[in-house]
Amino acid sequence: MGFSTPMYDLSKYLEWTTNGNIQLPDFQRGYKWEDERIRSLLVTILRGHPLGIVMLLETGSDQVRFKPRPIEGAKVSPGTEPAFLLLDGQQRLTSLTQALTGNGVVATKDDRGKRLERRYFVHMATALEGEDRIDEALISVPADGVIRTNFGRDVLLDLSTTEKEQAEGYFPLRLLYEPVETLPWIFGCVESSIGRDFYSTIVTPASRYRIPAVELDSETGKSAVATVFEKVNTGGLQLTVFELLTAIFAGDKTHFDQTGTDFRLNDDWRDIQKSLSQYPVLGSVDNTDFLQVVTLLSTRNRNLRDRSTRPAAISAKREDTLKLKLGEYLEWRGPVRDAFQWAATFLADLHIFDVRFLPYPKQLVPLAAIRVVLGKDADLRGVKKRIVQWYWCGILGELYGGANETRFARDLDQVPAWATDKDDASQPKTVTDAGFLESRFYSLRTRNSAAYKGIYALLLGEGAKDWMLDKAFDKVQYTELKVDIHHIFPYQWCLENGIDAELRESIVNKTPLSAQTNRTIGGSAPSRYLAVIERKAQIDGSQLDELVATHAASSAAMRADDFDAHFAYRLDRLVELVENATGKTVQRDEADGAPTEMSNAFELENEIEVTMENELNVVLEGELF
Known part of the structure; x- marks a missing residue:
């Protein structure tokens, strides 16, 4: 791998981008600069300040075969083979190519992401007042050259023809590197002295503006190109592994030789x-x-x-x-x-x-x-x-969160050998690392937690059936019944009866149910909604008790509206579920199952999601009777 660091005139870059001598490797992301960023870039050029380097890769290598595509906006003949691929500087050279060549129209967007087509002009008299006034002098106008106000009814500035540009004293930057057209435009200005001063003070220095390049030679290997590109690509977000591999694979010579196409x-x-x-x-x-x-x-x-x-x-x-x-x-x-x-x-x-x-x-x-x-x-x-x-x-050990x-x-x-019991393989570290504390049940409150989702799935897998419909939640019925997780002792009832928020929102007090059953439950006491379910579903109490039991819940505690008994019973059942699933003992808490550090375990960061779920449950109370 070799490289050089030449300096090229901006006019040379523009020549190369428009004739296809410089093109992009097609794994490059699309052009995305905003209007104001383009305007600031043009101010940099007119002030003669540096805008950074560009990186070019010489083509012709047998090892690096990247499919080229022209700079956006450049009118390049199909099939034109580039001399260089642009690895870094895409956004800058695309902006300059569109703004400074052809009709000067740039396809861009505003700061809110709305798509625009803009052209760029410099008010000559203002620019001549000094370098610090160039920013003010350089303006962006719609592609038709007309700035309107009052919802498009009034014209604020009209630069839609050469004569109007000259009369208003606004030089079109599309002519900055077109000397054959620039001089007649300058001589046709109403204020000819301003035009001549502008030409000598602004246009002539800009025509000599140079941009340094890092030029990688054709001996550069594909992995080196990908690594270099990753390090120097400053025009946007860091490229993903997939995008870099797209570049590497597209340049695979063996595949091309075998198939005649790039991968x-x-x-x-x-x-x-x-x-x-x-x-x-x-x-x-x-x-x-x-x-x-x-x-x-x-x-x-x-x-x-x-x-x-x-x-x-x-x-x-x-x-x-x-x-x-x-x-x-x-x-x-x-x-x-x-x-x-x-x-x-x-x-x-x-x-x-x-x-x-x-x-x-x-x-x-x-x-x-x-x-x-x-x-x-x-x-x-x-x-x-x-x-x-x-x-x-x-x-349940929550081991894949980082x-x-x-x-x-x-x-x-480790897992394949252990799973097949090969050579008395020891347990994988993921199994030995896994642990679950009883206190974790108190802080599992929303589906933001992997363990919460896991226990939800374990309940489904244990054969939980819907209380209204007596249907198991298999793959088909899970979708048809719009199954989600809901409170057993409803949110509204818990509020009215002073149930601690940590206990109320714990997964211990939640279970999967169909949307229809949840609407029937509403916000009433379990003793009341169980009676309503019996009546509406036309089942007797013992049948409903059997359905409740499939959720590892105590129908006796629910019929007595005894939250404490319900919580203690279900906590024990969920502990058993976790132990059976992991093959490991859950560490129980002291003092009759109370959490050791309940306040620390409480997931305050999820309060918004909990509140939204609870408000929805309150809204759905209406079908109780």
């Missing part, structure tokens, strides 16, 4: 995404998740092949994803896609049906990787039981 990662991901979209629970899976699974599997393969004393580590880190070769991606993309689809059925078996109640979307990354490694063995009864245990330990790459790698290394 389009974007197109490939769209096909994969379409195949995953039929599963609502996979709605959060993005291209980075997919690439992380591929990276885990590729690095694991290297690890298994490496016979050295320090083999390559299994990894899902960004830097290792950027090292992926196209061949590795093509090897694993099919199995990984299938593994994500398998994960959707795995989650459905655990009564997790949609992304809203998916506890940890990122836990799908190691789950999919584990499925690829185990293949069909993942569905064997004993193997799947252990995978399920690992999955619940991750959720930086996860290290845990992903460890899971892939």
